[in-house]
Amino acid sequence: MNSLPVAGVEGLLERPPGDFLELRIESMRTQVMTCSTAGMEDFGPFEKTGICARVLTDGVWGRSSRSGQDTAVEAASRAAMLSRSPGGRGRASLPRMAPVRGSFEKPCPEPFASIPDREKAFLCRRYLDLLASTCRGAACRVLYSEHIRTRRVLNSTGTDAAEEELICGFRFEARGGGIVASRDLSGRSGFEFFRNRETLVEEVSSEYASSGELGQVGEGVSRVVLDPELTGVFVHEVFGHLCEADAHPFTPALDSILAIGRRVSSSCVSIVDDATHFDLPGSCAYDDEGTPGCRKLLISGGVMKSRLHSLETAAASGADPSGNGRAGDFAHAPSARMTCTFLMPGDESVDGLLALMSDGLLLEGAVAGSTNMDGFRLSARRARKVSSGRQGRMLGPCTISGRVLDLLLSVEAVADDLALFSGTGGCTRPGQMTLPVSYGGPHALLGMVRVRAGS
Numbered sequence: 038m039n040s041l042p043v044a045g046v047e048g049l050l051e052r053p054p055g056d057f058l059e060l061r062i063e064s065m066r067t068q069v070m071t072c073s074t075a076g077m078e079d080f081g082p083f084e085k086t087g088i089c090a091r092v093l094t095d096g097v098w099g100r101s102s103r104s105g106q107d108t109a110v111e112a113a114s115r116a117a118m119l120s121r122s123p124g125g126r127g128r129a130s131l132p133r134m135a136p137v138r139g140s141f142e143k144p145c146p147e148p149f150a151s152i153p154d155r156e157k158a159f160l161c162r163r164y165l166d167l168l169a170s171t172c173r174g175a176a177c178r179v180l181y182s183e184h185i186r187t188r189r190v191l192n193s194t195g196t197d198a199a200e201e202e203l204i205c206g207f208r209f210e211a212r213g214g215g216i217v218a219s220r221d222l223s224g225r226s227g228f229e230f231f232r233n234r235e236t237l238v239e240e241v242s243s244e245y246a247s248s249g250e251l252g253q254v255g256e257g258v259s260r261v262v263l264d265p266e267l268t269g270v271f272v273h274e275v276f277g278h279l280c281e282a283d284a285h286p287f288t289p290a291l292d293s294i295l296a297i298g299r300r301v302s303s304s305c306v307s308i309v310d311d312a313t314h315f316d317l318p319g320s321c322a323y324d325d326e327g328t329p330g331c332r333k334l335l336i337s338g339g340v341m342k343s344r345l346h347s348l349e350t351a352a353a354s355g356a357d358p359s360g361n362g363r364a365g366d367f368a369h370a371p372s373a374r375m376t377c378t379f380l381m382p383g384d385e386s387v388d389g390l391l392a393l394m395s396d397g398l399l400l401e402g403a404v405a406g407s408t409n410m411d412g413f414r415l416s417a418r419r420a421r422k423v424s425s426g427r428q429g430r431m432l433g434p435c436t437i438s439g440r441v442l443d444l445l446l447s448v449e450a451v452a453d454d455l456a457l458f459s460g461t462g463g464c465t466r467p468g469q470m471t472l473p474v475s476y477g478g479p480h481a482l483l484g485m486v487r488v489r490a491g492s
Contacts, residue, residue: 050193054094058113059091063188066185087105087367090113101116102367130353131348132358135194139199175213182207209241260396260485263417268480272308278375281372299340302336306336307380312361313330319472326347326362335378346362377474382454388426390482394426395423395425411441434491436491438489447483449483449484450481456478459473
């Protein structure tokens with residue numbers, strides 16, 4: 038990893054062209070294969086290498102990105118020039134930070150480069166054949182993706198932190214007659230993550246076969262229990278984005294409600310962002326500013342404890358960097374983003390949670406979730422009717438929605454069965470690249486929320 042191009046940077050770092058200089062040197066490689074009844078398609082490999090330079094001068098940041106190798110001097114010079122744009126002194130500053138030195142590379146049994154493309158294609162076709170043979174009449178598809186990102190961050194305080202990130206992902210899907218059944222997973226791993234996935238093919242086949250017999254969820258309001266995957270998406274969208282220090286300009290109402298030390302949810306809610314789950318996408322030993330990744334308690338007992346910070350937001354808030362300065366690639370500046378965010382387990386059993394709910398819906402399997410910081414929507418693959426705490430008829434897809442501020446307070450109880458997840462899609466914010474993340478939690482009981490059929 039330390040072989041990433043650094044020609045000419047030693048002098049720059051010793052005599053920075055401003056008050057602070059940061060260089061992020063990266064190489065990336067991505068390959069995607071899709072196998073369907075229409076045939077096999079191979080996209081990539083796509084490769085790129087480049088440098089992002091940032092300079093802070095008199096409270097003003099300048100940033101410049103360059104593709105290719107041996108571009109550090111040019112990028113740093115351009116960033117320095119931008120940091121001296123007319124307008125006088127700025128307000129940006131640096132937080133307390135110590136030099137960081139180290140490198141991280143997770144051991145990988147089957148690196149992507151060690152597996153011939155024909156073997157990858159063969160396994161895609163095998164899963165597709167299994168799926169098609171059991172989902173009669175469906176349009177079936179298998180997607181396989183691999184991503185390698187190697188980065189090195191150096192700055193004028195003495196930091197030199199490098200990391201290699203391998204992510205393997207796949208999606209199994211069957212569509213037909215308005216029915217969609219799928220499984221979507223990714224891991225921080227090599228090709229071994231894609232092997233021995235026949236059980237997931239069987240799950241998709243079973244879901245597709247039974248979907249035509251499902252009842253429909255009625256529109257209205259209901260208490261609901263979310264399964265661990267849905268809890269994870271709920272926590273990511275409703276709580277997680279609000280904890281990103283630069284995610285949005287706070288409205289006066291949110292600024293007051295989300296102040297550190299304020300109660301934002303019930304006492305059963307404790308939420309963590311933990312970058313050290315190295316089997317999961319979003320984890321990092323070092324973020325894209327060289328800050329070590331760590332475990333952060335965001336909400337404890339329903340009380341706001343901290344936010345997710347980059348160097349810039351930490352300095353502006355008088356906080357310490359949290360290791361959440363993340364960027365999609367060298368063309369983007371780091372911003373405060375989640376890593377692996379999840380709801381901590383409680384002490385209720387799942388049966389105990391259903392008994393507490395008494396009448397309502399048990400929702401299973403996440404399709405999508407979204408928020409605009411005011412409203413929220415979460416779609417589930419299926420719902421199951423619950424009456425007097427007992428599970429009843431399985432129903433089709435449904436969506437819950439409501440105002441974020443109401444949903445923050447709607448969690449009534451939490452089970453003890455924590456599980457973590459990640460898919461191939463990642464997390465997107467306006468104007469920024471999609472980033473790999475992971476999420477999860479235990480089963481969770483929400484109070485009255487709006488429910489409608491469909492996803």
